[in-house]
Amino acid sequence: MKRLHMKIMPRLVAALWLLIGLTSGNAWAVIDGLTGANFTLTAKAGYIATPDGNSVLMWGYANGAGLMQYPGPTLIVNQGASVTITLNNTLAVPVSIVFPGQQGVTTSGGTPGVLTAEAAPGGSVTYTFTAARAGTYLYHSGTRPDLQTEMGLVGALIVRPTAADPLHQAYEHANTHFDREYLFLLTEMDKTVHEQVEFGQMNSVDMTKYHPTLWFINGRNGPDTLAEASVPWMPHQPYNTLPRMHPGEKLLMRVIGAGRDLHPFHHHGNHALLIARDGRLLESTPGAGPDLASADFTVKVVPGETYDAIFEWTGKGLGWDIYGTGPDYAHNCTDGNGDSFDDATSEYCPDHGKPLPTSLPNQLDLTFGGMWTGSPYLGLMGALPPGQGGMNPSAGFTYMWHSHTEKELTNDDLFPGGMMSMLIIEAPGVPIP
Amino acid sequence: MNKSMKKITRQILALAALSVAIGDAMAATYYLRAEQFTQAMPDGAMVTMWGFAQDDDGNFATIEHAATVPGPVLTVPPGDDTLTIQLYNNLPQLNGADVPVSIVIPGQNGTALAPERNPDGRVRSFTHETARTTTGTYTWTGLKPGTYLYQSGTHPALQVQMGLYGAMKKDSAAGQAYPGVSYNRDLVLLFSEVDSALHQAVATDNYGPGKGVTSTINYRANYFLINGRGYPSIPDAILGNGAAGQRVLLRLLNAGYESHAPVLQDMYMSLVAEDGNLLPYAREQYSAHLPAGKTMDAVIDAPTTGGRFSLYDRRLSLSNNLSSPGGMLMYLGIDTDGDTIPDYRDNCTLAANANQRDTNGDGYGNLCDADFNGSGTVNTLDLNILKAAYGTAVGNPLYNPDVDLNGDNKVNTLDLSRFKQLYGKPIGPSCCGQ
Numbered sequence: 040m041k042r043l044h045m046k047i048m049p050r051l052v053a054a055l056w057l058l059i060g061l062t063s064g065n066a067w068a069v070i071d072g073l074t075g076a077n078f079t080l081t082a083k084a085g086y087i088a089t090p091d092g093n094s095v096l097m098w099g100y101a102n103g104a105g106l107m108q109y110p111g112p113t114l115i116v117n118q119g120a121s122v123t124i125t126l127n128n129t130l131a132v133p134v135s136i137v138f139p140g141q142q143g144v145t146t147s148g149g150t151p152g153v154l155t156a157e158a159a160p161g162g163s164v165t166y167t168f169t170a171a172r173a174g175t176y177l178y179h180s181g182t183r184p185d186l187q188t189e190m191g192l193v194g195a196l197i198v199r200p201t202a203a204d205p206l207h208q209a210y211e212h213a214n215t216h217f218d219r220e221y222l223f224l225l226t227e228m229d230k231t232v233h234e235q236v237e238f239g240q241m242n243s244v245d246m247t248k249y250h251p252t253l254w255f256i257n258g259r260n261g262p263d264t265l266a267e268a269s270v271p272w273m274p275h276q277p278y279n280t281l282p283r284m285h286p287g288e289k290l291l292m293r294v295i296g297a298g299r300d301l302h303p304f305h306h307h308g309n310h311a312l313l314i315a316r317d318g319r320l321l322e323s324t325p326g327a328g329p330d331l332a333s334a335d336f337t338v339k340v341v342p343g344e345t346y347d348a349i350f351e352w353t354g355k356g357l358g359w360d361i362y363g364t365g366p367d368y369a370h371n372c373t374d375g376n377g378d379s380f381d382d383a384t385s386e387y388c389p390d391h392g393k394p395l396p397t398s399l400p401n402q403l404d405l406t407f408g409g410m411w412t413g414s415p416y417l418g419l420m421g422a423l424p425p426g427q428g429g430m431n432p433s434a435g436f437t438y439m440w441h442s443h444t445e446k447e448l449t450n451d452d453l454f455p456g457g458m459m460s461m462l463i464i465e466a467p468g469v470p471i472p
Numbered sequence: 473m474n475k476s477m478k479k480i481t482r483q484i485l486a487l488a489a490l491s492v493a494i495g496d497a498m499a500a501t502y503y504l505r506a507e508q509f510t511q512a513m514p515d516g517a518m519v520t521m522w523g524f525a526q527d528d529d530g531n532f533a534t535i536e537h538a539a540t541v542p543g544p545v546l547t548v549p550p551g552d553d554t555l556t557i558q559l560y561n562n563l564p565q566l567n568g569a570d571v572p573v574s575i576v577i578p579g580q581n582g583t584a585l586a587p588e589r590n591p592d593g594r595v596r597s598f599t600h601e602t603a604r605t606t607t608g609t610y611t612w613t614g615l616k617p618g619t620y621l622y623q624s625g626t627h628p629a630l631q632v633q634m635g636l637y638g639a640m641k642k643d644s645a646a647g648q649a650y651p652g653v654s655y656n657r658d659l660v661l662l663f664s665e666v667d668s669a670l671h672q673a674v675a676t677d678n679y680g681p682g683k684g685v686t687s688t689i690n691y692r693a694n695y696f697l698i699n700g701r702g703y704p705s706i707p708d709a710i711l712g713n714g715a716a717g718q719r720v721l722l723r724l725l726n727a728g729y730e731s732h733a734p735v736l737q738d739m740y741m742s743l744v745a746e747d748g749n750l751l752p753y754a755r756e757q758y759s760a761h762l763p764a765g766k767t768m769d770a771v772i773d774a775p776t777t778g779g780r781f782s783l784y785d786r787r788l789s790l791s792n793n794l795s796s797p798g799g800m801l802m803y804l805g806i807d808t809d810g811d812t813i814p815d816y817r818d819n820c821t822l823a824a825n826a827n828q829r830d831t832n833g834d835g836y837g838n839l840c841d842a843d844f845n846g847s848g849t850v851n852t853l854d855l856n857i858l859k860a861a862y863g864t865a866v867g868n869p870l871y872n873p874d875v876d877l878n879g880d881n882k883v884n885t886l887d888l889s890r891f892k893q894l895y896g897k898p899i900g901p902s903c904c905g906q
Contacts, residue, residue: 140758142738153703153797154737154782181737183796185788245794247694299788301731301761317757319740331753341761343735343786 072113111194174318287385418466543638618748778815
């Protein structure tokens with residue numbers, strides 16, 4: 040694709056992103072978390088912010104002496120590593136950690152509990168296991184888990200595979216390659232439970248009356264999900280959810296059902312290939328790779344389970360040229376390798392030159408949303424009246440990724456919010472951290 | 473086929489290590505009586521239930537087995553392709569009216585299903601009903617192998633949650649759940665819930681039109697059960713004796729109205745079948761999504777070493793009417809010595825001592841504990857202690873229960889020979905074999 044506009048645009052956009060501080064501090068480390076093999080977590084209390092202006096008492100796992108955070112730190116370890124996690128407990132109740140999907144977990148210290156050894160108030164316990172298999176996992180409290188996971192004692196565990204490029208491969212098989220990865224840890228909340236705990240009524244908590252009114256991705260409600268990671272106004276909710284990708288890339292969705300309800304996680308834009316469940320490839324025989332993978336557009340997220348799905352987007356099937364048609368939008372679609380896509384931009388060549396099947400209304404007949412760039416085409420700006428636009432500086436295409444239980448798109452009955460994020464398709468060349 | 477023949481057939485099947493040529497198709501017959509009874513919940517509360525009681529001889533006058541929730545596991549031998557249930561309705565009246573009942577098995581081919589309707593035309597029962605104090609016959613032909621729920625087909629919104637359900641299983645061949653799915657032992661794990669307020673309304677004629685509770689629309693379970701029990705009273709599941717290569721078949725069923733998600737801790741399972749249908753490929757997971765009415769079969773490669781494994785509902789139904797921990801949580805483990813006490817809590821793992829006798833209270837059963845003086849070794853000092861009580865029995869002031877290793881209330885040559893086996897060996901629950 041050859042077009043002056045497209046060449047200048049990325050640089051402009053990059054400057055803009057820098058200017059408004061939207062780029063992440065952790066370049067290329069898309070999933071924020073702690074790497075290594077030895078971790079110290081501290082169970083402690085704190086308050087998170089919800090977009091309805093409230094704050095809610097939580098119990099969470101902090102990184103060492105850090106702040107309580109919801110969810111707990113994403114632990115990123117290498118396959119084969121001997122992982123040691125020491126849990127210190129500053130809460131007034133015993134706590135613990137279980138690691139679904141990890142086998143041969145041993146404990147030292149602590150006191151016996153229903154599911155695993157626990158850290159008494161003021162005490163500590165250590166868990167050790169070998170991260171034998173690559174994949175997406177979770178961890179959560181094994182002590183009164185109905186109450187304690189609700190209170191926030193949950194987190195993600197990612198085991199990077201033994202592979203030449205473990206940062207771009209989900210499992211040991213080459214067919215699990217990806218360009219970018221994002222975490223979607225799904226939870227819900229009934230604030231009544233948190234209020235009862237806050238007011239010392241913990242023993243009155245009746246989980247059979249559980250009635251959530253807040254839904255979270257990575258510990259934040261929409262639209263806070265879209266804000267930058269580690270922003271100062273949400274010190275206890277460091278993780279954001281803002282997937283971005285270029286056409287033709289493979290985006291790995293690591294989805295975790297960390298709450299107690301099932302959530303149908305619906306990813307607009309395209310189908311995704313579900314390649315693994317519970318940290319196990321969907322394969323017909325060991326070593327076959329994900330040959331049993333199947334496509335869907337809604338991940339059925341069962342509580343306690345994890346899913347790995349590969350999402351791709353090229354605009355194929357839209358039936359119109361996403362880079363525009365006519366003399367103002369001259370560009371080529373060069374398919375040298377015969378895969379129907381432009382070798383550089385992944386434009387779907389059979390749709391090249393097909394006009395957008397609608398007539399754009401006159402600007403005087405429009406009201407403007409902040410995401411409208413003045414152009415329907417990817418990466419392109421059009422003329423806008425003064426003061427309009429500005430929310431979509433790189434002129435990406437935006438798709439809502441959200442729970443398909445639509446009532447979960449609210450924050451305490453206020454729409455929009457809840458279990459909602461946006462995927463942004465960025466034009467080729469737009470930098471993505 | 474009568475019951476005694478059936479028993480003989482089962483024994484033959486049980487004895488045969490390899491598959492037995494069954495010959496012509498046979499029919500299994502069970503006799504069930506639907507009745508009301510009270511069942512203790514895990515916290516001790518007594519709740520009125522409707523359940524099935526198994527009757528061995530079909531006279532229904534005397535019932536050989538008490539009613540239970542869930543009802544008895546109905547096992548159909550691999551060669552039988554017809555199942556007949558004779559159902560006697562012993563349910564009490566509700567609000568002064570008789571309560572009809574029936575049985576359906578989703579996934580199996582019931583013969584002559586004849587729905588019954590209310591006077592206004594609405595279907596009340598999926599099949600023909602059995603009136604109060606009468607016997608009805610229900611027959612299924614062309615039985616498929618697998619794991620199935622049987623349950624009341626009459627007013628199921630009320631009757632199923634009252635407890636009229638159970639598991640039915642049939643193997644494709646001896647030791648083989650489905651073609652290609654062999655196992656060494658199976659565990660039926662039937663999930664269900666109880667809304668005790670609803671049961672109380674039924675028990676007190678306060679359920680029905682114009683009553684305090686008009687329907688099950690506000691169903692809110694407060695007891696969460698596996699095989700009718702809740703933690704901590706769910707018996708441990710035994711995964712075999714620790715021999716290598718043992719495969720355990722988990723038959724997971726949900727007769728409740730809520731979804732559950734059984735999760736295994738420290739273990740994976742291969743999900744091999746769903747609703748009695750073999751999956752084309754097994755799915756390796758530590759979890760299973762088990763919505764209402766679902767059955768799933770999963771195979772575990774049993775561990776070869778002791779240790780406590782947990783299974784619990786990841787929808788976190790983990791309380792017994794507000795008291796926690798409770799609900800759908802249980803333990804699994806191997807039992808090396810076959811005394812039904814899993815190794816993880818067996819005070820002698822290699823010597824069968826179902827009574828767990830441990831007179832000195834050191835955590836090691838007498839049968840494997842000859843360290844009488846607690847020195848950490850079994851030596852001549854311990855022998856001297858035994859000698860001091862040798863030849864005595866209970867009642868003799870010199871009798872020492874600690875040295876009565878086999879617990880027969882006498883200290884004699886049997887204890888001495890057991891002592892020799894333990895002599896010089898490391899102490900502990902796994903001391904010294906049989």
